[in-house]
Amino acid sequence: MHFFVVKKSALYLVGVLALLAIIGSFWMNFNSDATPAISQQKETIREIHLVTGEFKSSKEDGKEIEAYRWDPGTIFVEKGEKVRLKILGVNGKEHPFIIEGTDIKGIVKKGEETVVPLQFDKEGTYRLICMIHTQAENSGPMIAYIVVD
Incomplete structure (x- = not known):
């Protein structure tokens, strides 16, 4: 049998990265500035x-x-x-x-x-x-x- 030892600091790091990923995902989905560049272009006549x-x-x-x-x-x-x-x-x-x-x-x-x-x-x-x-x-x-x- 094999055992893995995980340090407490490594668990904190993984948790912080996961939290940042979740926050970033929400920010990209709900931020009005994150609309595609095509819709920001002015219509040309x-x-x-x-x-x-x-x-x-x-x-x-x-x-x-x-x-x-x-x-x-x-x-x-x-x-x-x-x-x-x-x-x-x-x-x-x-x-x-x-x-x-x-x-x-x-x-x-x-x-x-x-x-x-x-x-x-x-x-x-x-x-x-x-x-x-x-x-x-x-x-x-x-x-x-x-x-x-």
């Missing part, structure tokens, strides 16, 4: 800048022609991505717009910036349409494409 632009020219007979455009004419976003579309009115007094396939509408005025929050749940191509410049007869079409992947 990507900003995309557009401007209203105008092209003018003259035909051979001297008649002036013009066309309005969104620049850039195509933007790409990810499905579910939060985007802040910032549209600066440079040319034209105002451009009332809709984003086809959504309830989004607004007005871009010359010299002002219009901010449009976007987040698409479905993939596809959405058209940003100026309601004044819809056809060539009224200096259009003023359409930009939002491609959602």
Whole structure:
């Protein structure tokens, strides 16, 4: 038969370590600062800048022609991505717009910036349409494409 002799000081040490482990476990579970790092990150919202632009020219007979455009004419976003579309009115007094396939509408005025929050749940191509410049007869079409992947 074998006997083990354990000193009293060793038992105290084991007891203190066990107590520290229990306290540490409770502290990690209940301390609000112990939340995962992912939940502490700030949500990022990507900003995309557009401007209203105008092209003018003259035909051979001297008649002036013009066309309005969104620049850039195509933007790409990810499905579910939060985007802040910032549209600066440079040319034209105002451009009332809709984003086809959504309830989004607004007005871009010359010299002002219009901010449009976007987040698409479905993939596809959405058209940003100026309601004044819809056809060539009224200096259009003023359409930009939002491609959602």
